[in-house]
Amino acid sequence: MIRMGTVGTNWITQQFVEALALSGRYELAGVYSRHQDTADAFAAKNQAQTSYTDYEEMLTQADLDAVYIASPNSLHFDQAMAAIAHDISIVVEKPAFSNRQEMVAVQAALAQHPDVKFFEAARHVHTPNFQALSKALLGLPTIQGAALTYMKYSSRYDLVLVGDVPNVFSRQFSAGALQDLGVYPIYLAVALFGQPEHVQYYPTLIATGADGKGLAVLRYVGFDITVSFGKTSNSYAPSEIYGLKETVSLDSAGELTHVSERDAAGNVTDLSQPALANPMLPEVTDFARVLDAPADPQNQADYRRWLQWSTTVNQVLYSLRVSANLRFPADEND
Template sequence: MLRLGTVGTGWITQQLVEAAAMSGRFELAGVYSRSVEKAQAFARKNQAEQAVTDYQELLDLKGLDVVYLASPNSLHFNQALKAIRQNITVIVEKPAFSNPQEMAAIMAALADHPQAKLFEAARNVHTPNFHAVARALSGLPAVQGASLTYMKYSSRYDQVLDGGEPNVFTREFSGGALQDLGVYPVYLAVALFGVPAQVNYFPTLIQTGVDGKGVAVLRYGTYDVTVNFGKTSNSVAPSEIYGLKETVEMDSAGELTQVGLRQDGQKLTDLSAQPLVNPMLPEVQDFARVLEDPVAETNVADYHRWLLWSQQVNQVLYGLRVAGNLRFPADDHE
């Protein structure tokens, strides 16, 4: 069993812990929160061995194999770096890091500590439906672009409208729509089409100084991928990949709960797998597989592909921020 520690006590951490339990390959060694009450309550609920309020104490737990980071975005870098330097594998919520400088430092630390690994929790590209989309894409006679949408109203935006500044909507914590829901369609684009030759971003700024929603254009030379995302409104628009007479359809670039192929405008052929009991289960199973047998050829190839995607997505997100004139305090740190 892999011994897991968690940072954060929100719903996403709860979902990860439940997925880890479903996999049967993790045991919850410890829970960290700055609030002792939250740490203890989360630990009781999930039968964790210990609840701590000091991050170093979490890393020092006996036999800790993996730490999961669901802290505010700007905290990921230092927390991940400390773990890697103790040869502890990191699963970090998306976006992994604020900029390419942080990513480069993490890659250097991984090179110095080969026992540790880094996994970015971009759940959509680990699902069976993502693989179904990739297979459908490979069968298209030509690709003429895509339109990817993921837009969900955030309850935290209510706080912004009331004059507050929740972490997810602040520059201090590297927040905003691109750094949250926007990561999913960008991941999908990079995983399916590669790194774009050119990017542009048209953000809609909110009163906290970050983007509440926006439209990105990823240029691939012969075609464009348009990405539409946001946290200040809802969209039910599907996502599509365009062939010639064929269209690969997805209900959402972030969730990928329903996917299909439509040929020449005819009836949609459903390519969807069975609904997931927990949307994080496929990624948790993937990460555990690699950690349990890190030298197997397939596992080595998968891990390096996921790590490359993480670096490429980091590069694209930063390029989009530069294009949209969005800067974070994390960009000024060496």
């Protein structure tokens, strides 16, 4: 069993912990929160072995194999580096790091600790529906572009409207629409088509100074991908990838729960795979397979591919922000 620790006690950490339990490959060895009552409550709810309000103490005392980091974005880097220093593998919620400088530093630390693994928790690219989507694209005679959409109104925007600055809308925490929701379709584009030649971001800024929504253009050789995302309104539009007369459709570039293909005659084939008990189950199963058998050739190949995706997504997100002059305090030394 893989001994996992967690950082953060919000809904996404709860979903992750439930996926760990469903996989049968992990035990929850430690829970960290800044507040003792929150840590104790989360630990009790999920049968964790111990709870901590000191992160360093958890890393040194809980005998962890890996730690899941789901704190505000700007805190990921320091927490990841601390875990690596203790030879503890890391699963970091997307976006893993604020900028390319942090990614380079993490990669350098990993080189000094070769037994440590780094996984970015991009759940949708580990799902059976992503595999179905990838297979469908291989059957297209050509790719002529895509329109990817992921837009969901955030209840935290209500707080912005009355003058507050919640973490998810704060540049101080390396947050905003691109980092929170845009990362999903950007990850999808990178995993399917690789690194774009050129990118441009057109953000809509809100009162906090962060981007509340935005439009990104990713330019590839021979086609463009437009990416629309936001946290200040809702969209129910599907995402589409264009062949010649064929179109592959997704219900959402973030959720990826439904995939279909329309052929030249207009006939629709449903490619969707059975619904998952937990959307994070495929990724935690993939991570466990690498952690348990790191020398397996297939596991090594998969791990290298995931690392490349993570590195490229980090670069694309940073380049998009640079194109829009959207900077974070974490960028000061970049």
